Amino acid sequence: MKVLTLGFEYLPVKVGGLAEAITSIAEGLVKLGNEVVVFTPDHGRNLGEVIGSIKVSAFGEEVEVTVRRREQNGVLVYSLGGGLLSEQDVYGPSWEAMLKKTVLFGKAAVGLMNDLIETFKPDVVHAHDWHTAFALGLLKKYFGVRSVFTVHRLNKAKVPAWLFHEANLSELAPYPDIDPEHTAGYITDMVTTVSRSYLWEEWDFFRNFDGKVTHVFNGIDCSFWNEELLENADKPREERRKIILERFGLSDGKAFMFIGRFDRAQKGVDTLLRAIEILSSDPAFKDMRFIIIGKGDPGLEAWARAVENRFPENVRVVTELLSRETVRELYGSVDFVVIPSYFEPFGLVQLEAMCLGAVPIGSAVGGLKDTIIDLNTDPENATGLLVPPRDAFALARAMVFAKELDEETLRRLRENGRKRATKDFTWENACRRYMRVYEGAVDRAVPFLR
Ligand code: NHF
Incomplete structure (x- = not known):
């Protein structure tokens, strides 16, 4: 045609x-x-x-x-x-x-x-x-x-x-x-x-x-978002995580990443910041690391910085533009990618994450709901976790739940995610x-x- x-x-x-x-x-x-x-x-x-x-x-x-x-x-x-x-x-x-x-x-x-x-x-x-x-x-x-x-x-x-x-x-x-x-x-x-x-x-x-x-x-085009192209492709994932966290001045821990616009209408970084504040009084918090990448609304940027200043051992905020290669390295090293959008027509982040073995935790909306198969609904085919949008408490709970997941479940989530991204969503x-x-x-x- x-x-x-x-x-x-x-x-x-x-x-x-x-x-x-x-x-x-x-x-x-x-x-x-x-x-x-x-x-x-x-x-x-x-x-x-x-x-x-x-x-x-x-x-x-x-x-x-x-x-x-x-x-x-x-x-x-x-x-x-x-x-x-x-x-x-x-x-x-x-x-x-x-x-x-x-x-x-x-x-x-x-x-x-x-x-x-x-x-x-x-x-x-x-x-x-x-x-x-x-x-x-x-x-x-x-x-x-x-x-x-x-x-x-x-x-x-x-x-x-x-x-x-x-x-x-x-x-x-x-x-x-x-x-x-x-x-x-x-x-x-x-x-x-x-x-x-x-x-x-x-x-x-x-x-x-x-x-x-x-x-x-x-x-999604997984030819760029490909594990084989990682700088440290030869090292095990835990090793890569340690290296990347160190690069951001953090000690090792379960790593959660957010990447996206800091806006008040769609991407939901406010829900994540609130969830981190809630989590800070949880014993699990000391082993959790958060890398928050993005910029936009000055009020949200200031809030993110305040959270980083309050919890310097756990939180890093990155407002400068990162190269696609660096973002790839992050996806290939962190444990989870958080996508707390209020709405999302399709979304790319969850699939980029899945290509590189990072497990998505996303709001149950739009394309996130259609691409992420929830662990609590379908454990066999699951590729990540779904949470209600705009609910910081639910997100905080999901992140603690994710942190406690055993290696075997994580391996299955990653495997399923990779398959879903490379076969179903081409x-x-x-x-x-x-x-x-x-x-x-x-x-x-x-x-x-x-
Ligand atoms: O992926 C491309 C993109 C979507 O969810 C995204 C959006 C705008 O908000 O279709 O369009």
Whole structure:
């Protein structure tokens, strides 16, 4: 098939997990014999060779859009620059500027399609997340192509209707404030999201498109997250743990790690900090070590530092950016990775951990619930532990329980986890399912069959 992919992030441009997902899907589709073309804003990166330009009128002026093209692992990537499309901050510098960027991207996408249509007529347009809503609407309007809209994370924000007028999509904006991800879902042929549990957790949104909604799990590429590539691959795991803890100035103990954004809306570092405070009065605490990696909200950073200062023998907070190799070394050395998210459409950390034999302890939400098999529910196939979200006491209890697990159980959890990450959640599986979605030959989320 000929697939046109639309996305605001495409590697090497990366803000979060979105870049990894869109790129892996595009490349995976190529491996399965599809022709894949990507349209993405250039975000001031100047990637690829300039092949032409398009004049677009938007917001009362004429913008000269530069079209660059590169081939990246079999995928033809067109990046659109000029005006706000060259703004370095992918989702900035302000909400208004970003909204204008999404409109400009949509209009430029039509210009580019006009140039390509005689040589590349897509069978399907695959749009990722709401930033591509205007592009999707316009491509649908002018070229009538079948389309799929994938939600990686709901944004749940409204934008003023005049943006739709400005995008030449007045017919999609009958009210003053419009939710663009709702509009995208409304006009597209199929709507997907990245895990089954997230779909049902957000059914209030997805029910609006009942009949054309399904999930496609993301995957993980274990070729990088691979134990054989560790610096100390030849040493036993306990030995590696000792070395890594020492590197962070900690003596040996059961090691728990958190890696992620310090935010108040999703990643739940506050739940972990609270759990550590609760644990500090437990006798088990003296043998527990916590490495907390991330940054973001200044209040949460200050709280994390305060916890570190209070328990310098047990807690390390790392706010500087670590190389992927260092993160790999950590996954391959610590005992547990804690993912206390309030919600998680799919999540990558738990699978990266599983690839490298770290046992995940995650909130029972979204993709975490779908990828981690809980020890208390299915001991034979378990890959980790699930705890209720936003519950510091439950997390504290789970961490003490984890600390006491015997070697044999730990070995089984690791083994199962590795298998699950490398066999069940591959990008190839994801792409095969997307191909069925493109053809409409896929099961749907049916509320009365739940
Ligand atoms: O993995 C890519 C990513 C997900 O859970 C993640 C998220 C955003 O929040 O699909 O998108």
